[in-house]
Amino acid sequence: MGHLKFKVGEITAVIGDNADHAPASGHRAGYNGIWDFRHRTSMRSIFVPTYAGLNLEHIFNGETEFENNDIFFEPRRAPMTFRKLNDQQAELHQPATPTFHVESTTRFTLRAPWYLDLDFRCTPHQHVHQRGWFGCFWASYINGPADKSFYFLGGWRPKESVWMQLCAQAHDDESTVRAHDDDFKLTWQEGSRDSLFKNFSRMRYAKPLYYGNFENLVYILMFKPEAGIRLTHSPSGGGFNKDFNTTNPAWDWQFIVPKYDVMKEYGYHARAVLRPRCSREEILDEYEKWINE
Secondary structure, three states, X not given: OOEEEEEEOOEEEEEEOOOOOOXXXXXXXXXXXXXEEEEXXXXXXXXXXXXXXXXEEEEEOOOHXXXXXXXXXXXXXXXXEEEEEEOXXXXXXXXXXXXXXXXXXXXXXXXXXXXXXXXXXXXXXXXXXXXXXXXXXXXXXXXXXXXXXXXXXXXXXXXXXXXXXXXXXXXXXXXXXXXOOOXXXXXXXXXXXXXXXXXXXXXXXXXXXEEEEEOOXXXXXXXXXXXXXXXXXXXXXXXXXXXXXXXXXXXXXEEEEOXXXXXXXXXXXXXXEEEEOOOHHHHHHHHHHHHOO
């Protein structure tokens, strides 16, 4: 079994690996993580049904990812296993990938009433990252929302913390938001292809979270205050949505390891929230409550 539906509190989630287990449903091979995510009041999944959310999409190091699409999307292509741990928890494991040699484990836990926790751990197995760093990238393809933007606390000036809105004008256009104190400069192979993780917004974030509006719900993605998280947006990453005559945006993120050691584990904790619309004060309350648990 490479995927399974979980229901806890007011949310349901289908968690699955990257194999083609359900062609009749239209879900495509390669897309892993959360195949379907709904609140009990939802009319449809927040994630595009053929794709996924919280989907491990890229490993990158400034050199290797640009060779071809199989390498650019290696986490989609390399074998991945699904394991149910209990009635509210599942795990995806990917052995060291053939090109980047990064092993990873993602544990998903549903918690009442509307929380989906993600615990990611990865281990580089070989010295193949010539520039001394590597990153991982996740995509969440949002299912035709009326508002493609996500919102976060940050600003244009150092240490500023006001509500900001990002809806990139085009794919690969000022797509990535770094933290105020993120001064690590990634370098790239000269002449290499464009990508979301190479393009930076002039805005910076003050807290590692964003939210977006979907139907009568708010979707919040938040991270424990660990270094290395970058927030990323595409207005069209999920393709065209015929039902709603619009593009499906991608609300994404990255995890950067600026200096690595072979066989050392790296990781972070995240939480997705899918709940009825609420005030920004309540969104921040959700974040503060979680990071202080």
